[in-house]
Amino acid sequence: MGEAERQGTVRERLLAAAIEKLAASGPEALQARPLAAEIGASTMAVYTHFGGMPQLLDEVTREGFARFEAGLARVERSDDTIADLLALGIAYRQFALDNQQLYRLMFGLTTPGTRRTKERDLTTAGSPTSLSEGISAFNHLVGAVTRAAESGRIAAADPVAVAGQIWSATHGYVLLEMTGVFGHEGHGLVRTLQPLIINLLVGLGDTRANIEASLARVFATSRRYHHISAPQRGRPSDAGTTATS
Amino acid sequence: MGEAERQGTVRERLLAAAIEKLAASGPEALQARPLAAEIGASTMAVYTHFGGMPQLLDEVTREGFARFEAGLARVERSDDTIADLLALGIAYRQFALDNQQLYRLMFGLTTPGTRRTKERDLTTAGSPTSLSEGISAFNHLVGAVTRAAESGRIAAADPVAVAGQIWSATHGYVLLEMTGVFGHEGHGLVRTLQPLIINLLVGLGDTRANIEASLARVFATSRRYHHISAPQRGRPSDAGTTATS
DNA sequence: CTTCCTCCTATAACGATGTTATGTATCGGT
DNA sequence: ACCGATACATAACATCGTTATAGGAGGAAG
Numbered sequence: 001m002g003e004a005e006r007q008g009t010v011r012e013r014l015l016a017a018a019i020e021k022l023a024a025s026g027p028e029a030l031q032a033r034p035l036a037a038e039i040g041a042s043t044m045a046v047y048t049h050f051g052g053m054p055q056l057l058d059e060v061t062r063e064g065f066a067r068f069e070a071g072l073a074r075v076e077r078s079d080d081t082i083a084d085l086l087a088l089g090i091a092y093r094q095f096a097l098d099n100q101q102l103y104r105l106m107f108g109l110t111t112p113g114t115r116r117t118k119e120r121d122l123t124t125a126g127s128p129t130s131l132s133e134g135i136s137a138f139n140h141l142v143g144a145v146t147r148a149a150e151s152g153r154i155a156a157a158d159p160v161a162v163a164g165q166i167w168s169a170t171h172g173y174v175l176l177e178m179t180g181v182f183g184h185e186g187h188g189l190v191r192t193l194q195p196l197i198i199n200l201l202v203g204l205g206d207t208r209a210n211i212e213a214s215l216a217r218v219f220a221t222s223r224r225y226h227h228i229s230a231p232q233r234g235r236p237s238d239a240g241t242t243a244t245s
Numbered sequence: 246m247g248e249a250e251r252q253g254t255v256r257e258r259l260l261a262a263a264i265e266k267l268a269a270s271g272p273e274a275l276q277a278r279p280l281a282a283e284i285g286a287s288t289m290a291v292y293t294h295f296g297g298m299p300q301l302l303d304e305v306t307r308e309g310f311a312r313f314e315a316g317l318a319r320v321e322r323s324d325d326t327i328a329d330l331l332a333l334g335i336a337y338r339q340f341a342l343d344n345q346q347l348y349r350l351m352f353g354l355t356t357p358g359t360r361r362t363k364e365r366d367l368t369t370a371g372s373p374t375s376l377s378e379g380i381s382a383f384n385h386l387v388g389a390v391t392r393a394a395e396s397g398r399i400a401a402a403d404p405v406a407v408a409g410q411i412w413s414a415t416h417g418y419v420l421l422e423m424t425g426v427f428g429h430e431g432h433g434l435v436r437t438l439q440p441l442i443i444n445l446l447v448g449l450g451d452t453r454a455n456i457e458a459s460l461a462r463v464f465a466t467s468r469r470y471h472h473i474s475a476p477q478r479g480r481p482s483d484a485g486t487t488a489t490s
Numbered sequence: 491c492t493t494c495c496t497c498c499t500a501t502a503a504c505g506a507t508g509t510t511a512t513g514t515a516t517c518g519g520t
Numbered sequence: 521a522c523c524g525a526t527a528c529a530t531a532a533c534a535t536c537g538t539t540a541t542a543g544g545a546g547g548a549a550g
Contacts, residue, residue, distance in 0.1 A: 010528095031507070041528080042529050043509085044528060044529065045527080045528075045529095046509095047508095052508075107424060111271075111273065127424045127426065128426060129424075130425075161437055161440065162440075164421070164433070164437040165418075165441035167417070168418035168437060168441055169413055169417055169441065171417035171421060172414055172418065172420065173417065174417075175352070176412065176416060179372045181373060181374050191409070192409040192413060196410040196413055198448065199410065199445050199449055200414075200448055202448035203443065203444025204444055276535090276536070277536080277537060277538085278535085278536075287499065287500050288537085288538085289498085289499060289500065290498085290499075292537095292539085293497085293498060293499075294498095297537075297538075298538090
């Protein structure tokens with residue numbers, strides 16, 4: 001393959017090659033020798049610049065959270081706080097699906113080759129809350145929740161806790177969608193994630209009509225997501241066509 | 246260490262040793278040579294009985310889903326359908342936290358040593374929906390949702406979709422809790438998972454008062470979870486104090 | 491009982507991994 | 521122009537999954 005990354009320091013080229021190879025061939029492909037060969041260096045480059053494969057992977061994780069944070073920061077805020085929250089969720093899912101392997105690695109879910117590493121602790125590894133980039137990304141969500149609460153749309157006495165709830169829901173959905181649980185089409189989005197967030201927001205105090213209006217506003221303003229079908233007005237949960245009780 | 250599992254076929258002892266070692270030392274410890282040595286056999290046993298490490302890991306995954314299904318089947322159903330749903334969620338979390346490494350492996354998230362395997366496809370690997378045991382486990386949730394809908398407590402025109410929503414929320418929370426996002430105490434449960442499910446159920450049509458009554462009923466009837474603090478009445482989401490594990 | 495066949499097993503080797511040791515070169519500062 | 525530090529390539533080591541090969545246990549048929 002073309003040994004790309006002709007510019008930048010050896011360290012930067014190694015990191016770029018690792019991220020590229022991760023997305024292309026999965027975590028198993030993150031190996032010292034092929035990576036070094038790809039940039040035209042020898043294996044030692046991994047050790048002089050990172051200290052070993054585990055540290056290189058930590059840097060990949062850090063870079064992943066930085067890109068994640070950048071992706072979330074790109075969603076502009078409006079005067080509709082719930083629409084902003086929904087847009088944030090869409091951006092979240094978009095990043096995760098566009099960078100599946102990276103997303104998994106970021107949350108410590110994939111354990112690449114390097115097993116020499118001594119007991120990579122599950123809790124304190126390269127976890128989101130232990131990385132400043134991860135905290136920064138989460139704070140986008142906390143901020144959106146805080147603004148939504150201040151606007152009176154939802155009740156969030158503890159914005160961090162509410163943000164954790166939304167994060168849990170989105171994170172879980174995204175991972176299940178990645179494993180193909182909801183089918184490989186876009187069904188899962190309108191059938192599961194969308195009603196999930198809507199129902200959660202209803203439970204937080206907003207009305208269903210207002211939420212759906214905000215959701216429509218998101219699709220209207222940002223044509224970046226026009227490939228996602230618009231929501232349908234109606235009752236509680238979702239796609240079903242039957243009448244209510 | 247003590248080469249346990251003196252009874253059973255070589256295949257069964259290998260599988261048992263693998264599950265034990267996984268829980269004790271993480272996925273990196275699932276290696277052919279140490280595993281075979283643990284039961285007093287040679288490395289070849291892995292290949293004559295499984296065909297290779299990937300197939301052995303697939304069997305571990307299958308066994309994990311079988312135990313998961315058994316754990317969910319153990320929750321008895323009452324005439325309070327929402328209480329049954331909540332009990333199911335508690336059992337779900339309990340299994341995940343009691344078998345963290347196994348849980349991660351089950352959902353195809355961990356990629357142990359074996360990288361020789363040719364491109365373990367993310368979507369079609371040992372995923373829940375591709376295993377009959379996994380489908381059976383998920384059906385417990387679908388059934389509980391269906392009964393809750395039939396009882397009129399929630400509106401679920403599409404029980405499978407609603408089950409997918411609840412699954413997403415619980416799955417995401419559990420994984421984030423496992424990585425230590427919500428702190429290493431039990432705070433996350435009452436501060437995040439409990440209000441998350443409550444808010445979701447409110448969005449699905451039930452009233453907050455009824456849900457909290459059902460939750461109290463769960464703690465009352467099943468003393469197996471008495472180490473989890475009871476819910477506090479009140480508004481949407483909030484924090485509270487909890488006990489240990 | 492003998493013979494043969496089939497499975498299971500142990501030993502040893504092969505390729506490839508992360509890592510380390512060692513010697514060499516290249517660069518920057520004084 | 522010298523010197524120290526840093527980066528580099530080569531080669532070796534231990535270990536991994538896997539495979540080839542030969543030996544042995546247990547039953548079925550003669």
